[in-house]
Amino acid sequence: MEQRYDLLELIKYINPADLEYQEWVNVGMALKESGYTANDWDSWSKADSRYHHGECFRKWQSFHGSSSPVTAGTIVQMARENGWEPKRNDYELDWDGTIGSKEDMVVIQQGWVEGKEIKEPKNWNPVKELTTYLETLFDSTENVGYVTQTWEKEGKFLPTKGCWDRTSGKLIQELNKCNGDICKVIGDYNDKAGAWIRFNPLDGKGVKNDNVSDYRYALVESDVVELEKQNAIIRELELPIACLVYSGGKSLHAIVKIEATDYTEYRKRVEYLYAVCKKNGLTVDTQNKNPSRLSRMPGVIRNGKKQFLIDVNIGKESWEEWKEWIDGINDDLPDPESLSEQWDNMPELAPPLIDNVLRQGHKMLIAGPSKAGKSFALIEMCIAIAEGKKWLDWKCAKGKVMYVNLELDRASCLHRFKDVYQALGYEPQNLSNIDIWNLRGKSIPMDKLAPKLIRRAAKKNYIAIIIDPIYKVITGDENSADQMAKFCNQFDKVCNELGCAVIYCHHHSKGGQGTKKSMDRASGSGVFARDPDALLDLIELETNDDLILNKTNNVMCDVIVQYLNEKVDNWEDFISQDDMCSSAQMKAKAERLLTPAQWKELTEKLTVRVSQVEHMSAWRVEGTLREFNKFQPVNLWFDYPRHVVDKTGVLKDINPDDVNPKQTWKKNFNKNKKTPEERKKERIQSLDQAFESLATFNEDNTVDITSLADSMGVTEKTIRNRLKEHGGFWIDEGKVGKK
Known part of the structure; x- marks a missing residue:
């Protein structure tokens, strides 16, 4: 007769508040597999501040079992790790014990086994x-x-x-x-x-x-x-x-x-x-x-x-x-299904998150060079999803979004969101739809971040999670296809567990990009470009004096129109449509319609705006899509801190192949050359940052030297040398801590 533990006694040793989301789910699965009730799971879960009424019962209905179910052994092990020890009359697995379920590890169907003859050697030696x-x-x-x-x-x-x-x-x-x-x-x-x-x-x-x-x-x-x-x-x-x-x-x-x-x-x-x-x-x-x-x-x-x-x-x-x-x-993968059985009853496609670009629950990569404003573009996307507005040239579904900030300090990130809101001219009516997870200085490899992210996002009903940028969490060699495939699988895990889209950005490889296809511009392995369901690529367009002059004219006209709307009633009766296309005509007409004080104020606004135009850059967005037809390239101006779609068509005919770097490699080399003292300071700072990032998640504030080496992308020998150079750390049997 099979014995088992009283799992309700064992879960008293497990604090739900200390568990990752998947660990919490595993407890529920194990209880259901062992014949307990959803109420048992719910009562235990109430000790967690993240508890939501009814969540356990809804989740319980989704536990349909599998070929490799989570069993009571999971709870037993978790209880052991939290101090529980079996009494003498408790049951422990011995050599004759059975592990797993009846379906686990079954290779042979007993009724179909045919005996195989054993042949005695003919020549006995x-x-x-x-x-x-x-x-x-x-x-x-x-x-x-x-x-x-x-x-x-x-x-x-x-x-x-x-x-x-x-x-x-x-x-x-x-x-x-x-x-x-x-x-x-x-x-x-x-x-x-x-x-x-x-x-x-x-x-x-x-x-x-x-x-x-x-x-x-x-x-x-x-x-x-x-x-x-x-x-x-x-x-x-x-x-x-x-x-x-x-x-x-x-x-x-x-x-x-x-x-x-x-x-x-x-x-x-x-x-x-x-x-x-x-x-x-x-x-x-x-x-x-x-x-x-x-x-x-x-x-x-x-x-x-x-x-x-x-x-x-x-x-x-x-x-x-x-x-x-x-x-x-004995995996938990689905069985193949016959197309004929689904032909007349096709499942519904996931609804679009970004019209004609990305579906909900899918993955998107935004790639581009530095200074392209990729982070601003992602913040614009957060706002567009939260408010149900357009992002660049595409309508977005409205819902909750999490922005995982790995690069900016907290204050800068929050100010940037407010700046972009104001630049877009949107009323912040749905700020509660945006959550920001600030992880600068605390980022960890994606395989370790994914379960922590899932835990925090599990009950928030996000329709999108935006990770900016991914170089902070890359695990392995960026140029290794198999390692980057494993890295990208973490995004699948987040999508599958949470049912939301995952959007992330990455940088371009070195060298000119104009002659490359959009799929080949992202740095590292081609897996980056081929893995997501949508790839949007930003490439800079070289502007000239005529383009800037044209843009300046249009911006000045827009500023004057906006000011007249605020200050003068029925001003359209005095200014023609042709006048509105000329900044000189608009200035002349506006000066007559405004008081001297108003004209001075408008002139100051124009001066500031013209200065901003001089710092604008032009960009083109190209896309490679899995679910939708390829779209025509979208041309943009990066008008800090927002991107503005070029509706005039002045950027359409620019060939990105003509883009030339503004400095030669020699100038950059000499400019960026560092002294030995500067390089040593950088090594010390990077070691401190990597240690603090990993130690944050360990109660004893230590880090395994292997994890530290993997995080910094160097060998253990190099780590040991850097620890010695730093002088502020101790190392004992593979564990590293601060003195």
């Missing part, structure tokens, strides 16, 4: 049998334990401790000289009992578990399943077998590659191995679990039958490969 076994399992310098002497108890022949002081190389050398008589090497054995051998190397001092020098193999043996079926199951399970031996009795002995670093890991791996075998119809003798266990020696006779090698090195090549294969078979 005992020396070759034993030599091959030794060469397969041991290095020549390793001690081998084996037993040929027995004693009898109740009609059974039992092995003695045997020998353990001879190396594999020595045994093979003597076998090659024995003229086929292996008894000259290993000693005489009782042919009614056979002989045994230990499959793990020993230290030459004994045959106990403590004498095992390498936890390399484990024994899988079953004597309750017929031999041919054992053979079939072992092979279908793709067990990483070094040697498969017929015992001369009712079982096969599979010497399985475990490759554990110590006894603790060995035990865990054997437990997993035996559980997989049991769930696939191969009931294993758990008394064989010990690493010093004896197995049947090939090359001898047992009660008239040969003990022989059936195969060597079959199945998966290693333990890691095999376990990854087993885990992969």
